[in-house]
Amino acid sequence: MGFIHVTDRDGKTHDLEAVEGWRVMEIIREHGLPIEAVCGGACECATCHVHVASPWQGKLFPAREDEEDMLDELPEISEASRLSCQIIWSEKLNGLQLTLADD
Amino acid sequence: MNIILTNQTLQKSSITMSGDVVSIESYTSKAQHAKTCDIAIIGTGPVGLFAVFQAGLLGLKCILVDALERPGGQCAELYPEKPIYDIPAYPVISGQDLTDRLMEQIKPFNPEFLYSQQVAGLSKTQNGDFELVTTQGNTIIAPAVFIAAGAGSFVPRKPKVDNLAAFEEKSFFYAVRNRNTFVDRDVVIFGGGDSALDWTLDLLPQVKSLTLVHRRDKFRATPASIEAMRQAVEARRLKLVFGQLDSLAGSNGELETIAVKTADSAIEHIKADRALAFFGLNIELGPIAEWGLNLNSKLIEVDTEKFETSTPGIFAIGDINWYPGKLKLILSGFHECALAAQAAFKIARPDEKLVFRYTTSSSDLQQKLGVA
Numbered sequence: 001m002g003f004i005h006v007t008d009r010d011g012k013t014h015d016l017e018a019v020e021g022w023r024v025m026e027i028i029r030e031h032g033l034p035i036e037a038v039c040g041g042a043c044e045c046a047t048c049h050v051h052v053a054s055p056w057q058g059k060l061f062p063a064r065e066d067e068e069d070m071l072d073e074l075p076e077i078s079e080a081s082r083l084s085c086q087i088i089w090s091e092k093l094n095g096l097q098l099t100l101a102d103d
Numbered sequence: 104m105n106i107i108l109t110n111q112t113l114q115k116s117s118i119t120m121s122g123d124v125v126s127i128e129s130y131t132s133k134a135q136h137a138k139t140c141d142i143a144i145i146g147t148g149p150v151g152l153f154a155v156f157q158a159g160l161l162g163l164k165c166i167l168v169d170a171l172e173r174p175g176g177q178c179a180e181l182y183p184e185k186p187i188y189d190i191p192a193y194p195v196i197s198g199q200d201l202t203d204r205l206m207e208q209i210k211p212f213n214p215e216f217l218y219s220q221q222v223a224g225l226s227k228t229q230n231g232d233f234e235l236v237t238t239q240g241n242t243i244i245a246p247a248v249f250i251a252a253g254a255g256s257f258v259p260r261k262p263k264v265d266n267l268a269a270f271e272e273k274s275f276f277y278a279v280r281n282r283n284t285f286v287d288r289d290v291v292i293f294g295g296g297d298s299a300l301d302w303t304l305d306l307l308p309q310v311k312s313l314t315l316v317h318r319r320d321k322f323r324a325t326p327a328s329i330e331a332m333r334q335a336v337e338a339r340r341l342k343l344v345f346g347q348l349d350s351l352a353g354s355n356g357e358l359e360t361i362a363v364k365t366a367d368s369a370i371e372h373i374k375a376d377r378a379l380a381f382f383g384l385n386i387e388l389g390p391i392a393e394w395g396l397n398l399n400s401k402l403i404e405v406d407t408e409k410f411e412t413s414t415p416g417i418f419a420i421g422d423i424n425w426y427p428g429k430l431k432l433i434l435s436g437f438h439e440c441a442l443a444a445q446a447a448f449k450i451a452r453p454d455e456k457l458v459f460r461y462t463t464s465s466s467d468l469q470q471k472l473g474v475a
Contacts, residue, residue: 038254038386040431044181046383069323072295073383075262076347077318102263103385 002094006050008033009100018089024050024096025085035100041085046070051080052087053097060087074101136242138215140166141451142444143235143245145222145391148176150421150436151251152205157444159212160468163451166215166243168222168235170256170389175202177253178433180384190433201433211473217241221256225394225417233416247447250403250412250419251436255388262293262348262380273356275378279306287311289374291361293348294381295321300328302379307335314342314373316363344371348380391423399425409446410439416450418443 006028007013016031018024025048028035036047043066052060057080063071067086071077081101089096141163144151152174155165171180178187178198186195193201220237228234228244235243259277261267267275276284279302286309292299295317301324303315315332322329335341346365353359353376361375388401397404397413402425405411410418410426420443421436429435448457462468469475 036254036386039177039181042182042185044185045386047385068319068321070383072318072321072323073260075260075293075380075382 002089002091004028004089004093004096004098006033007097007099009102018094018096020090022089023085024087024089024093024098025083027089028084028100033100035084036103037085039085043067043070043083043086046074046083048084049074049077049101050082050084050098051078051101052082053099054080056093056096056098059092137234137244138166138241139244140164140215141245142166142247142249142447143168143222143233143243144249144251145235146176146251146253146421146423147171147174147216147218148251148253148421149178149201149205149433150253150440151176151249152202152209153437154249154251154420154440154444155209155212155214156205157440158447159209159214160462160471161444161448161457162471163444163448164214165212166217166245168217168220168237168241168243170219170221170258172219174206174216174218175199178202180257187433211471217243221389223390225390231416246416246451248417249440249443249447250391250417250423251421251440252388252391253422254386255391255401255423256386257384258387258389259380260382260385262382264348264351266351270351270353270356270358270378274353274358274376275351275380277380279379282306282309285310285377285379288377290314290377290379291316291373291375292379292381293317295319295323296381296383297324297328298381299379300324300332302381303341304328304331304335307341312342312374313340314344314375316344316346316348316361316373318347319345319366342373344373346371351378402429408442410443411446418447 002018003015004018005013005015016027018027023041025037029037038047039045067083071081142158142165144154144165144167147167147169158165179202183199184197188195190196220239222235223238224236226234232244232246233248285306288310289312290310291314292303293316307313336343344363346363349362349364351361358376361373363371365371403412403419403423405419405424405426407426410420412419420439422431460468466475
């Protein structure tokens with residue numbers, strides 16, 4: 001049991017209860033925050049783009065090539081950019097902080 | 104994927120509201136002879152395609168409209184190669200195979216497809232039919248409409264630049280509609296996929312200068328294209344810059360300079376009077392949102408008997424609809440097709456009696472399928 005802290009596009013931060021083994025995209029979607037995730041987690045649409053707070057970036061598994069390929073399609077990304085469907089939540093990510101990217 | 108978008112961008116200003124329906128006069132004026140059918144289907148994903156089958160069994164003729172240039176919707180556009188495991192009787196099938204098989208299955212019913220266009224306007228005619236006008240100026244008249252638009256229409260993803268709108272469709276483009284636009288120009292192309300590379304190689308012989316801008320030195324395109332691109336860079340015919348669009352400068356819609364932020368956060372200014380951006384596709388609900396239908400978030404509310412919307416005669420099936428307990432599964436969409444088709448029959452053939460029959464035993468259905 002643990003939480004992730006997600007800042008929405010209005011700057012409001014939500015503490016979301018996380019579930020072991022769930023994709024972070026799924027946690028965000030399940031709590032009703034606006035995340036498109038059109039392809040449903042297939043790493044094919046880049047509509048679950050998030051910015052991961054810097055202390056957490058190094059604690060995530062690095063992006064795989066297919067995630068990098070999808071990030072390539074976005075007009076604007078940063079060092080913090082990840083696709084939240086490619087981050088699987090575990091206890092180690094308790095307290096993970098991220099911000100929803102613009103539509 | 105090389106998608107040429109044809110007049111997809113709607114001018115908001117041309118939309119006039121009349122009651123709860125929308126008519127788009129500028130498109131209506133371009134309308135050719137109206138096409139008639141029993142059901143106008145918006146979207147050619149698996150659910151839109153299977154609706155043709157269910158309607159066809161009832162003797163109803165369909166015309167389908169899709170923003171993309173081929174059928175399949177998300178299945179063909181987002182994950183053509185990804186395996187799908189939850190289609191009954193297919194332990195595994197790819198998005199493309201599913202699309203191909205549905206196209207084969209509906210062939211006997213001879214549906215008409217209008218690709219590379221959106222339904223821009225939907226209004227009711229005097230005798231109660233619906234009139235749909237597409238962005239290519241086609242008009243469809245039908246007593247029933249099925250909205251099978253998934254998450255909406257695929258539209259080019261736009262960069263976040265303040266003054267972008269001033270240049271869009273004047274000197275900053277998301278597709279090549281007229282290659283003369285780029286001849287003898289200083290052109291910048293953004294992207295690292297097949298579309299970006301195809302157009303880079305295609306336009307290269309005719310431009311004054313060409314710069315390809317991509318985030319990193321890794322391209323997702325046909326190896327032959329990547330090789331040809333690298334040779335052009337080697338021969339100094341093409342400039343390759345690694346970075347992201349930072350800002351646009353120019354006046355009266357005409358670009359003059361493009362600033363690109365490189366990996367080390369330096370700003371590189373590129374002289375350019377034309378730009379082409381290939382940042383993939385986004386999905387938007389689009390004009391559907393303006394049709395006065397009851398929406399739940401970005402989804403269309405329907406009943407679970409007929410999958411009819413708040414406007415009688417307009418149905419919503421597949422991922423685009425919402426009802427209590429809705430699951431966004433292709434499977435659910437197929438079920439919704441069958442029930443909506445029954446309801447559409449009653450609208451399209453009010454004087455005929457509908458007899459429920461099975462394809463296994465009905466010679467009438469087998470004749471429609473061309474197997475009897």
